[in-house]
Amino acid sequence: xxxxxxxxxxxxxxxxSYLDKKLLVLLRDGRKLMGTLxxxxxxxxxxxxxxxxxxxxxxxxxxxxxxLYVIRGENVVLIGELDLxxxxxxxxxxxxxxxxxxxxxxxxxxxxxxKGTMRKRMEFLDLD
Numbered sequence: 169x170x171x172x173x174x175x176x177x178x179x180x181x182x183x184x185s186y187l188d189k190k191l192l193v194l195l196r197d198g199r200k201l202m203g204t205l206x207x208x209x210x211x212x213x214x215x216x217x218x219x220x221x222x223x224x225x226x227x228x229x230x231x232x233x234x235x236l237y238v239i240r241g242e243n244v245v246l247i248g249e250l251d252l253x254x255x256x257x258x259x260x261x262x263x264x265x266x267x268x269x270x271x272x273x274x275x276x277x278x279x280x281x282x283k284g285t286m287r288k289r290m291e292f293l294d295l296d
Contacts (some may be wrong), residue, residue: 183208186249192215193239194246200224202235202250212241223269225276228268229261 203216
């Protein structure tokens with residue numbers, strides 16, 4: 169029987185290869201967190217240092233600082249390493265304040281609600 173040695177740690181599916189690297193974590197509720205992975209356990213619970221939540225609405229984005237952040241493993245959908253050599257966002261994206269992104273989120277939510285309301289009102293037409 170062959171046991172994996174310390175040099176084989178990068179071949180595993182463990183989060184150990186991501187320790188001390190900047191990551192993007194996609195959560196089950198759709199939030200996107202960025203930060204440096206400092207610790208994890210067997211349940212994929214993770215600790216991010218210098219974490220921030222990236223909120224994107226259309227061509228606007230905002231990074232809301234969170235500090236040291238503990239993430240419960242069952243909420244993690246995806247974890248990926250960020251390439252520090254590349255630009256993080258396309259050039260057409262505009263950075264705005266937290267207050268502005270909240271207003272944009274509210275407007276987007278209201279537009280979606282209105283669209284759903286209009287669709288319900290038009291169902292009787294059966295346009296199919």
